[in-house]
Structures are given as C-alpha cells and as structure tokens.
Amino acid sequence: MENSLKNVLVVALGFLLLFTAYGGLQSLQSSLYSEEGLGVTALSTLYGSVLLSSMFLPPILIARLGCKWTIAGSMCGYVAFSLGNFYASWYTLIPTSILLGLSAAPLWSAQCTYLTVLGNRHAGRAGQQAKDVVNQYFGIFFLIFQSSGVWGNLISALVFGQSPSRVPTPMGPFAVTSRLLCLHRDHPGGGAPVLRGQRLPDGLRGHPVATNSTHRPSQELIFTLLGIYTGSGVLAVLLIAVFLEPLHSVQQQSDRKRLAFWSTLLATFRLLKDRRLQLLVLLPLYSGLQQGFLSGEYTRSYTSCVLGIHFVGYVMICFSATNSLCSLLYGRLSKFTGRIALYSLGSVIQLACITALLLWRPRSDQLALFFVFPGLWGMADAVWQTQNNALYGVLFEKDKEAAFANYRLWEALGFVVAFGYSTFLCVSVKLYILLGVLGLTMAAYGLVEHMESKNMARPQTEGQTSPTDRAEAQTQL
Incomplete structure (x- = not known):
C-alpha cells in the first residue's frame, strides 16, 4: 500500500x-x-472552550509536538470526557467538557494539516493537481470518520434498547399532543406554541402528558455504554501513537517557528487580514450551527x-451513514464537477430540509x-465537511495551521x-436563523470564488505576481 494512503487510513x-x-x-447529552x-x-x-483554544493552542502545540x-x-481529552459521564454532574461534566474543548481545536487542526501535507507531497511525486489529491484524501478520511456515527449510535441504540423503562409509543392524536407539549416546553416561558399554527387543545392545557423523553435508561445500562465508549477512545490513542x-519536514519547519513565540501565538489572528478568510468564516460558522441543531x-x-430516547441512536445512524x-462520493466528484456545484447541492438540500421542518407536523406514525x-441532512453536511476542509487547505496552503x-x-x-440559545429560543426561530445564515454564507462563498476566478484568469507575464503571491501580500494589508 502506498505510504501516504496508509497514513491517511491510520488517521481515519x-x-x-x-x-x-x-x-x-x-x-445523547441533551436527552440523557x-x-x-x-x-x-x-x-x-465544550464548544466555548474550543473557541478559546482555537485562538492560541493549535499553532503552538503543532509547532512543539508535531x-x-x-x-x-x-485524543486524551476526549477520553476524559467519557470518564466524566460515569458520574454526570455539574462538577464532572463541566470540567471534562472544558478539557475536551481545549483538546478539540489542536486535534482537528493537526489532522487537517497532516492530510494536506500528505496530499501535497503525493501530488508532487505523482505529477497530479494538489487540490485533487487533497480532496481525495479528505474524502477517504470522512468516509471512514463519518461512519463513527453509525457505530456509536448503533451501540447506544442496542444498549438502551434493553431498557425495561421503555414504554409503548403513543399513537394517533395523543402522539400529536405529546409532540406539541414537548415543543411547547422548549418555548421561552412555555407560554406559546413553538411552531406556527400549532395550538394545544384547551382541555389539555395545564395537564401533564407523559412523553417518551421522560423515561431514562437504567444506570447499569448507562455504565455499560460508557465503558464501551471509553475503551474505544483508549484504542484510538494507542493506534495513533x-x-x-x-x-x-513539517516538524522541522515548526522548529524554526519556535524562535518567534509571539508570532506563532498570533498567527491565527494575523491570517484574518486575508480578505478571502474574512468572507469564508461564515462557512465553518454555519457548519457549527447546523450540526448543533x-x-x-x-x-x-x-x-x-415523540419516539423515545432509544430511537435517537437509530435516527443518527441514518445521518452518519449518508x-x-x-x-x-464528493471527494471523487469534485475533480469533475468542481466545488461550486457541490456547495450548491449542499445548500439546496439543507434549504429544503429547513423549510420542511418548519412546515412538518410530526406524528409517531410517520416513522419514516x-x-x-x-439522511438528507447528512448529504448536505458531507459537503460542508469535505469541501470546507479542502478549500481551506488549498487557499491557505502556506499557513495551514493558522487557517x-x-x-x-x-x-x-x-x-x-x-x-x-437552545434553552430560550423556539425551535422555529432556530430554523429561521439557520435559513438566514445559510443565505449569507453562500453569498460570501460565491464572492470568494469570483475573486479567485479573476485571479486565475489574470494573465501572468514577467514581472507580474501569481495568485498565491497576491494572496500572501493580501495578508499583509
């Protein structure tokens, strides 16, 4: 097996x-x-800690550790979070969430840097386009990585499926009432229906209606699940090590950067001077919003x-599998279609999903x-995951760690x-926010593509700078 591909598979x-x-x-966090x-x-x-660590830690840790x-x-920070869930409380989950958050940004920055360098190296040896090889490597990585959601959620579904506390799912109009009450609870103050046009029956207002979400699995099953998850995390650390x-070569370049500690520390912020990055920040911002939803x-x-906590795993398997x-598929198609077509596909799919969720009146007999x-959400998210990472790696190849x-x-x-805002905004408001941010994101991305096409079309004669040189000069503005 080609050595670069072997390393891609090990990371994946x-x-x-x-x-x-x-x-x-x-x-399971929000339900459990x-x-x-x-x-x-x-x-x-957790993600607040990711936000802080992204500002400083990745360039420094990659420079010192490789x-x-x-x-x-x-990865050890993720294992600690699994351990913190064994006795979940404010005193265990919050500290381990902070630790995981501090670990996440260096983890993902190192992974993206590693795959980008491997792709560029292989492209140079094979005489191929660097962006095509990088796209292919990210496609292989995310094929394997995203399947983790299948296995993780399948494990939780099978373990919690043994729970004796599970009760039959209500059918018919009672299921609708249960659904409305559940979404009604998510509305600020519980004072108004969450989705437009939905109203609770007068005779049922003020009366408790049991829903599946109130039935918690036994502590023994929770411990079994956490034991499996912790073991999986430990194996991941050993595999990489x-x-x-x-x-x-990256380590040697990083060693030279150690001489300028503050320069390395502020590399993340300096790159924000690049006008392309200023526009492209909406891509990861929207990616986080839609995954969080x-x-x-x-x-x-x-x-x-509506269905019960034991269905969460099965539903998320569908997302992860697609x-x-x-x-x-996108990693291979991008060579023929270009990234613009894939971004258009992802935005159209997610636009349709958001609109449908605003209009849908779910019942438990609508299981499919x-x-x-x-499933559709996973098709769109695959665009953001593969193309966003590849786009950042190609456009900011000289400053991969900071990018x-x-x-x-x-x-x-x-x-x-x-x-x-999960606990104080209506579900419908959150969906409208996603719609607005999606529109702004695609407009900003289109502007960046327009800028890049103009740079590529500009003739290169002696004495003129290349698009890469202009991009580097742009960061100094």
Whole structure:
C-alpha cells in the first residue's frame, strides 16, 4: 500500500474509534441530562472552550509536538470526557467538557494539516493537481470518520434498547399532543406554541402528558455504554501513537517557528487580514450551527420527544451513514464537477430540509420521516465537511495551521451559539436563523470564488505576481 494512503487510513481509523465514543455521547447529552439543562450546558461549555483554544493552542502545540503527537495527546481529552459521564454532574461534566474543548481545536487542526501535507507531497511525486489529491484524501478520511456515527449510535441504540423503562409509543392524536407539549416546553416561558399554527387543545392545557423523553435508561445500562465508549477512545490513542508516522519536514519547519513565540501565538489572528478568510468564516460558522441543531434540537425536540430516547441512536445512524458515503462520493466528484456545484447541492438540500421542518407536523406514525430528515441532512453536511476542509487547505496552503485553527474557531462559535440559545429560543426561530445564515454564507462563498476566478484568469507575464503571491501580500494589508 502506498505510504501516504496508509497514513491517511491510520488517521481515519483513529478518529473512527474516538468519535464512535464522542459522537454517541454528544447525541445523547441533551436527552440523557436534560435536568436543569445540564446536557446542553455541557455542550455549550465544550464548544466555548474550543473557541478559546482555537485562538492560541493549535499553532503552538503543532509547532512543539508535531502533528502526530498533537493528535494523540488531544485524543486524551476526549477520553476524559467519557470518564466524566460515569458520574454526570455539574462538577464532572463541566470540567471534562472544558478539557475536551481545549483538546478539540489542536486535534482537528493537526489532522487537517497532516492530510494536506500528505496530499501535497503525493501530488508532487505523482505529477497530479494538489487540490485533487487533497480532496481525495479528505474524502477517504470522512468516509471512514463519518461512519463513527453509525457505530456509536448503533451501540447506544442496542444498549438502551434493553431498557425495561421503555414504554409503548403513543399513537394517533395523543402522539400529536405529546409532540406539541414537548415543543411547547422548549418555548421561552412555555407560554406559546413553538411552531406556527400549532395550538394545544384547551382541555389539555395545564395537564401533564407523559412523553417518551421522560423515561431514562437504567444506570447499569448507562455504565455499560460508557465503558464501551471509553475503551474505544483508549484504542484510538494507542493506534495513533503506535502506527502513525510523524511528518519530519513539517516538524522541522515548526522548529524554526519556535524562535518567534509571539508570532506563532498570533498567527491565527494575523491570517484574518486575508480578505478571502474574512468572507469564508461564515462557512465553518454555519457548519457549527447546523450540526448543533441536528444533535441538540432534532434529537431532543423531534426524535426523543415523540419516539423515545432509544430511537435517537437509530435516527443518527441514518445521518452518519449518508454523511459517510457522500463524503467519499464528493471527494471523487469534485475533480469533475468542481466545488461550486457541490456547495450548491449542499445548500439546496439543507434549504429544503429547513423549510420542511418548519412546515412538518410530526406524528409517531410517520416513522419514516424521522429518518429521512437526518439522511438528507447528512448529504448536505458531507459537503460542508469535505469541501470546507479542502478549500481551506488549498487557499491557505502556506499557513495551514493558522487557517485550520481559524476554521475550528468559527465552527466552535457556531456550536456555542446553537447550544447557547437552545434553552430560550423556539425551535422555529432556530430554523429561521439557520435559513438566514445559510443565505449569507453562500453569498460570501460565491464572492470568494469570483475573486479567485479573476485571479486565475489574470494573465501572468514577467514581472507580474501569481495568485498565491497576491494572496500572501493580501495578508499583509
């Protein structure tokens, strides 16, 4: 097997094991720890820490440890979060959420840097276009990585499916009432229906109606699930530490950067002077918002509330499976279609999903629809995951660590906002926010593509600068 591809697979398998645990836990936080908003508060704290760590830690840790050991060390923070869930409380979940958040930005920045360097190296040796090889590597990575959601959620569904506390799902009009009450609870102050046109029957206002979301699995089953997740995380750390090859050339370049500590520290902010990055920050911001909605709102206010918590895993499997398959597909298609067509596809799919969720009146006898939405959402999310990372790697090839640190910073901000307003905004308002941000994001992305096309079309004669040189000069403005 070609050496670069072997390293791509090692990174991908390590992330598969790690996020089999974390992905399953994230999907369950808002449903499993709903008391006093502990679950969404932990997630909001987690991504707030990602936001802070993205500003400073990735360039520094990659410079000192290299990509390999930054990945391995950062994975330990995820294992700590799994351990914190064994005795979930404000005193265990919040500190471990902070630790995981501080680890996440260096982890993802090192992974993106590692794959970009491998892709550029292989392209140089094989005489191929660097952007095509980088796209292919990210496609392979996300094919394997996104399948972690399948395994993580399948494990949780199978474990919680043994719960004796599960009760039959209500059918017919009572299911609708249960659904309305559940979404009604998510409305600020509980004073008005959440979705436009939905009203609670007068005879049922003020009367408690049991919903599936109130039935918590036994502590024994929770411990079983957490034990499986923790073991998976430990295996991920060992796999990276033993089998992943370090990038010596990147390490040597990083060693030279150590001489300018403050320059390295502020690299993330200096790159924001690039006008292209100023426009592209909306891409990761929207990516965080839409992922936060699916894992925080859809799992709680749609799936868990109407069908029960034991269905959360199965529904998220559908998202992860389509995300994984489409990631590989998009990585290969981009060579023929270009990234503009894929971004257009992703935005149209998600626009349709958001509009449909605003109009949908879900009932428990509409079981297939609960799986259709996350499936389509996964098709769109695969565009953001593969193309965003490849786009940042190609446009900012000279400043990969700072560029990917910026990417994680703005994506984390999207998660923070999504989980932060989770407890005091209506579901419909959150959907309208997604619509607005999606429109702005695509407009900003289109402007960047227009700028790049003008740079590429400009004739290069002796004495004229290349697009890359102009981009570098632009960062100095």
